[in-house]
Amino acid sequence: MADATSGPTSPETIRHARALLEAADGVLVLTGAGISAESGVPTFRGAGGLWKDHRPEELATPGAFRRDPRLVWEWYGWRRELVAACTPNAGHRALAGWLARRPDARLCTQNVDGLHGLAALEALADPADSSPAVAPAPILELHGSLFRVRCPECGEETPHREPIDARTRDTLPRCGSCGGILRPAVVWFGEMLPHAVLEEAFAAATRASVALVIGTSALVHPAASLPLVTLEAGGGVIEVNPEPSPLSATAAVSLRGPAGTILPCLLDEGGTR
Ligand code: BJW
Numbered sequence: 356m357a358d359a360t361s362g363p364t365s366p367e368t369i370r371h372a373r374a375l376l377e378a379a380d381g382v383l384v385l386t387g388a389g390i391s392a393e394s395g396v397p398t399f400r401g402a403g404g405l406w407k408d409h410r411p412e413e414l415a416t417p418g419a420f421r422r423d424p425r426l427v428w429e430w431y432g433w434r435r436e437l438v439a440a441c442t443p444n445a446g447h448r449a450l451a452g453w454l455a456r457r458p459d460a461r462l463c464t465q466n467v468d469g470l471h472g473l474a475a476l477e478a479l480a481d482p483a484d485s486s487p488a489v490a491p492a493p494i495l496e497l498h499g500s501l502f503r504v505r506c507p508e509c510g511e512e513t514p515h516r517e518p519i520d521a522r523t524r525d526t527l528p529r530c531g532s533c534g535g536i537l538r539p540a541v542v543w544f545g546e547m548l549p550h551a552v553l554e555e556a557f558a559a560a561t562r563a564s565v566a567l568v569i570g571t572s573a574l575v576h577p578a579a580s581l582p583l584v585t586l587e588a589g590g591g592v593i594e595v596n597p598e599p600s601p602l603s604a605t606a607a608v609s610l611r612g613p614a615g616t617i618l619p620c621l622l623d624e625g626g627t628r
């Protein structure tokens with residue numbers, strides 16, 4: 356797959372990428388914050404990103420939580436409210452419909468917003484879709500979920516969607532088993548990713564002949580290593596991103612544009628422009 360195609364996304368570029376996907380034997384799909392941008396979820400890096408006004412080490416590290424759990428929960432409580440009001444966009448929906456038709460594809464997401472899961476439920480319930488409803492393999496959430504909490508003391512993890520009262524340390528959510536202050540069940544810098552999830556993701560990356568990489572700056576590891584594993588195993592990369600990333604130089608095709616526009620053209624049945 357050395358015939359790299361990049362630059363503006365022409366119909367031929369889309370057709371080339373569609374052909375690569377159709378011929379693929381195993382697809383790793385890796386998504387990042389960019390796929391949710393058109394749903395109104397802020398990305399991390401770049402203009403308007405979350406890290407523009409906040410220092411990651413003050414909010415997204417275990418040390419930050421030990422120092423000031425109230426401040427960390429204030430930020431995560433705000434993000435949970437923001438995300439809870441968002442819905443899947445055309446990019447999530449096109450991907451969910453395609454995954455239901457491609458049992459050889461595996462979705463790994465760095466996102467903690469749950470929007471892929473909502474889109475998958477919508478795809479299964481869609482009466483307009485005549486294809487047999489096949490539940491795709493579970494989504495591999497590499498960095499956890501905003502809507503789960505974990506007790507740092509006893510390790511208990513549970514779903515949690517209630518509003519967070521972060522006015523004082525005493526109003527923060529507490530573990531029902533041991534009374535410890537609960538934390539968001541997300542992966543912070545310096546923490547290991549969930550072992551079983553990461554193992555499945557690397558296995559899918561090794562098996563795949565194409566890695567479809569959508570809306571990530573591809574800077575944060577080990578997630579950003581997954582497409583490199585597919586490449587090393589002899590596969591190719593298709594990238595969907597309005598901006599170049601460190602992966603662009605090795606991508607077989609770079610589709611430059613927003614995921615909400617590109618993915619329906621790339622993945623919908625008969626979706627070429
Ligand atoms: C669009 C679009 C549209 C816009 N359509 N696209 C060197 C130095 C220091 C540390 C390290 C190092 N090398 C490796 C590390 C470790 C570190 C790391 O990778 N750091 C790098 C930043 C340098 N990694 C870790 O610490 C990881 N753990 C680990 O390595 O454990 C091993 C270990 C631990 C202990 C001991 C020994 C070994 C854990 C990483 C956890 C990352 N966590 C976060 C927060 C999650 C919780 C939360 O949400 O609050 O995950 S950070 C943040 O970055 C979040 C994201 O999932 C992740 C990736 O960001 P993403 O998704 O790529 O978003 P952006 O904003 O960066 O990019 C958006 C993209 O979308 C852009 O490209 C846009 O162009 C594009 N876009 N609109 C399509 N409409």
Ligand code: ZN
Pocket residue numbers: 506507508509510511530531532533534535
């Ligand atoms: Zn506990």
